[in-house]
Amino acid sequence: MLRIKNLHAYYGRIRALENVSLHVGPGEIVSLIGANGAGKTTLLNAVSGLIARKEGEIYCEGTRIDHLPPEKIVAAGISQVPEGRQIFAPMTVMENLELGAYLRFKKNEKSAVKGDLSRIFELFPRLEERSGQIAGTLSGGEQQMLAIGRALMARPKLLLLDEPSMGLAPLVVRDIMDTICRLREEGMTVLIVEQNAHASLNVSERGYVLEIGRIILQGSSEDLLNDGDVKRAYLGKDYKTFLEGRNGQ
Amino acid sequence: MKTGNDSQGHTSRDDLEQLQLEQLQSTLNRAYKNVPFYKKRFDDHEIDPGAVNSVEDLKRLPFTTRKDLADNYPYDMFAVPLRDIVRISPSAGTTAKPFVVGFTRGDLKARQDITARFLSAGKTTDTDIVQICLNPGLAGWGRALKEGAEHIGASVMPMTQMSTSKQLMAMKDYRTSVLITTPSYAMHMLRVMETIGLNPDTLALRAIFTVGGPVPSDWRDRLEGALAVSLTAGYGLSDVTAPGIGFECGEKTGFHVSEDHFIFEIVDPQSGQPCLPEAEGEVVLTTLTGRAFPLIRFRTGDVAALVSGTCPCGRAFSRISEITGSTGPVLTVAGIKVDPVQIEQILQTLSGTASPRFMIRLYKEDYLDVMEIWLEMTEDLFSDEVKRVENDLKRLRRRVFQTLGLEVAIRLVERSTLDEADLPVGGVKDER
Numbered sequence: 001m002l003r004i005k006n007l008h009a010y011y012g013r014i015r016a017l018e019n020v021s022l023h024v025g026p027g028e029i030v031s032l033i034g035a036n037g038a039g040k041t042t043l044l045n046a047v048s049g050l051i052a053r054k055e056g057e058i059y060c061e062g063t064r065i066d067h068l069p070p071e072k073i074v075a076a077g078i079s080q081v082p083e084g085r086q087i088f089a090p091m092t093v094m095e096n097l098e099l100g101a102y103l104r105f106k107k108n109e110k111s112a113v114k115g116d117l118s119r120i121f122e123l124f125p126r127l128e129e130r131s132g133q134i135a136g137t138l139s140g141g142e143q144q145m146l147a148i149g150r151a152l153m154a155r156p157k158l159l160l161l162d163e164p165s166m167g168l169a170p171l172v173v174r175d176i177m178d179t180i181c182r183l184r185e186e187g188m189t190v191l192i193v194e195q196n197a198h199a200s201l202n203v204s205e206r207g208y209v210l211e212i213g214r215i216i217l218q219g220s221s222e223d224l225l226n227d228g229d230v231k232r233a234y235l236g237k238d239y240k241t242f243l244e245g246r247n248g249q
Numbered sequence: 250m251k252t253g254n255d256s257q258g259h260t261s262r263d264d265l266e267q268l269q270l271e272q273l274q275s276t277l278n279r280a281y282k283n284v285p286f287y288k289k290r291f292d293d294h295e296i297d298p299g300a301v302n303s304v305e306d307l308k309r310l311p312f313t314t315r316k317d318l319a320d321n322y323p324y325d326m327f328a329v330p331l332r333d334i335v336r337i338s339p340s341a342g343t344t345a346k347p348f349v350v351g352f353t354r355g356d357l358k359a360r361q362d363i364t365a366r367f368l369s370a371g372k373t374t375d376t377d378i379v380q381i382c383l384n385p386g387l388a389g390w391g392r393a394l395k396e397g398a399e400h401i402g403a404s405v406m407p408m409t410q411m412s413t414s415k416q417l418m419a420m421k422d423y424r425t426s427v428l429i430t431t432p433s434y435a436m437h438m439l440r441v442m443e444t445i446g447l448n449p450d451t452l453a454l455r456a457i458f459t460v461g462g463p464v465p466s467d468w469r470d471r472l473e474g475a476l477a478v479s480l481t482a483g484y485g486l487s488d489v490t491a492p493g494i495g496f497e498c499g500e501k502t503g504f505h506v507s508e509d510h511f512i513f514e515i516v517d518p519q520s521g522q523p524c525l526p527e528a529e530g531e532v533v534l535t536t537l538t539g540r541a542f543p544l545i546r547f548r549t550g551d552v553a554a555l556v557s558g559t560c561p562c563g564r565a566f567s568r569i570s571e572i573t574g575s576t577g578p579v580l581t582v583a584g585i586k587v588d589p590v591q592i593e594q595i596l597q598t599l600s601g602t603a604s605p606r607f608m609i610r611l612y613k614e615d616y617l618d619v620m621e622i623w624l625e626m627t628e629d630l631f632s633d634e635v636k637r638v639e640n641d642l643k644r645l646r647r648r649v650f651q652t653l654g655l656e657v658a659i660r661l662v663e664r665s666t667l668d669e670a671d672l673p674v675g676g677v678k679d680e681r
Binding site: 003005006018019020021022023102208211214215216218219223226227228229 | 264267268270271272274275278279282299300301302329330332333354355364507538540
């Protein structure tokens with residue numbers, strides 16, 4: 001589905017990604033975990049075409065997309081749910097969702113869009129209840145649901161989720177992760193970027209660990225959850241003793 | 250019936266190459282970050298591990314040798330803190346110093362998958378009874394194979410020290426269906442069966458897996474014919490890797506390399522340049538999934554060739570030929586790697602600082618590898634007390650066994666005998 005080879009990305013003169021290769025198979029949920037500033041969001045933005053200065057190859061279903069503008073990448077079937085939701089706060093829930101299908105309205109797919117709306121309301125009944133409500137007044141969890149719903153309106157083949165659990169209460173995080181599992185059952189392919197490594201590895205099949213712009217580890221989610229380095233660095237287990245262990249060698 | 254996971258062998262070459270690229274890049278990043286030896290080696294060669302853009306780029310990286318492993322004895326080649334290591338596997342090494350291979354929990358799981366894949370390729374299933382007959386020098390492999398067979402769900406009889414006739418008795422009485430051993434021990438067992446009059450028809454044996462040395466084709470024919478079994482050979486390095494990292498499929502046209510865990514290259518031993526397919530050279534190995542003990546372009550000392558073309562079995566994994574020899578002084582005796590230098594050091598414990606004159610004779614006795622050390626009789630060694638000389642020799646034999654896990658014979662010879670052999674000190678007369 002998605003295949004990245006030797007991706008480098010830059011912000012000005014700063015290299016944010018260094019030779020990153022990664023793939024997401026069809027129907028797979030893959031996690032990209034790493035600390036703040038590791039380059040996780042940069043990677044998603046590079047895939048979505050939001051970063052101009054990049055080198056390397058990005059393929060979506062075998063077609064090279066790294067030179068395409070963002071709207072063409074959305075049209076190719078990749079939708080990103082940005083970090084911090086970034087919904088259109090002054091607009092209603094319904095208007096937000098309709099905007100997600102913007103490209104398809106132009107293509108006269110109005111009736112299909114109507115059908116998708118009901119599917120999204122099925123996935124997030126809360127959004128239907130609040131369809132007329134101003135989006136900015138929703139709770140954090142509801143806003144995240146709206147952001148995912150809006151991305152789904154473009155009928156993507158691949159969903160890029162940027163920190164879906166950020167700032168949410170643990171119970172709400174579980175709700176969001178359950179939704180991601182349901183999307184998988186429907187055959188959706190998902191790449192999740194998360195600092196909450198535990199939540200994200202629990203719903204994904206595989207994962208990659210990004211550290212200062214480089215991938216330092218990959219494997220099945222089960223293996224990563226049991227990996228010593230991952231536990232210490234990302235699952236919040238005895239980080240201090242880890243450092244002492246290292247220095248003591 | 251449950252078999253081991255063989256799925257990766259059947260992915261497309263394209264997917265496999267993407268996977269290898271990803272694994273190679275992260276392995277290099279980890280090794281550079283966590284192992285001072287690799288960081289220094291890369292820096293010395295002005296190589297940025299972040300600039301490796303393809304598996305082909307690997308050939309720009311420097312080699313790692315057994316000496317490097319020994320120089321970093323015991324733990325300096327480890328890429329994870331010791332507390333993540335759950336198994337420590339000492340290896341006699343092949344130089345002055347031994348070396349130590351460590352495994353994380355994940356590494357042991359990967360090794361189990363690799364050995365299970367080897368055993369599955371020869372159709373081992375959860376209904377099999379597996380008997381492992383290896384010598385003590387291959388104890389690490391014995392454990393790896395036991396874990397792989399158990400992973401498949403087979404009933405496993407782990408390696409135990411018993412006489413060959415006892416092993417055969419167990420094979421018959423326990424209805425062993427799968428035998429794992431070295432090629433020469435398999436031949437030896439066949440010989441003993443003939444001697445004690447054990448009729449192969451009374452055995453339930455169905456398959457033999459061999460590790461630790463090449464299988465001559467006439468041996469394969471004899472074993473398969475006399476015992477009505479299918480023989481599947483595996484390749485590995487007894488001192489650093491699991492057995493069966495290269496494995497035969499049903500076609501038996503070379504060893505498929507588990508390329509989702511390793512990259513194999515064949516290079517010219519002198520120039521270090523890659524060899525063309527079908528041309529013989531040294532096998533060079535890079536680990537892709539190893540966490541504790543990453544090896545980057547490790548020179549194995551084994552000589553083989555890449556087999557070109559795709560295998561009719563459909564696996565994407567490329568193949569190497571049977572091992573046809575070794576590049577350096579390192580010998581393979583009964584599957585165990587031995588450097589004559591190691592023998593010299595043991596002999597020195599008797600003679601003090603002086604270098605003893607000796608040679609090594611290798612021959613086969615009932616198909617088993619025998620190593621004989623011919624040591625020059627000097628005045629230091631010579632004593633009127635036969636008992637003392639005998640004790641000295643016994644001590645030397647014990648030292649060799651403790652270091653290498655190998656039984657040897659030591660013969661005291663006259664200077665003229667060594668002169669006749671016309672070999673350098675520690676020279677090898679290989680009559681196998």
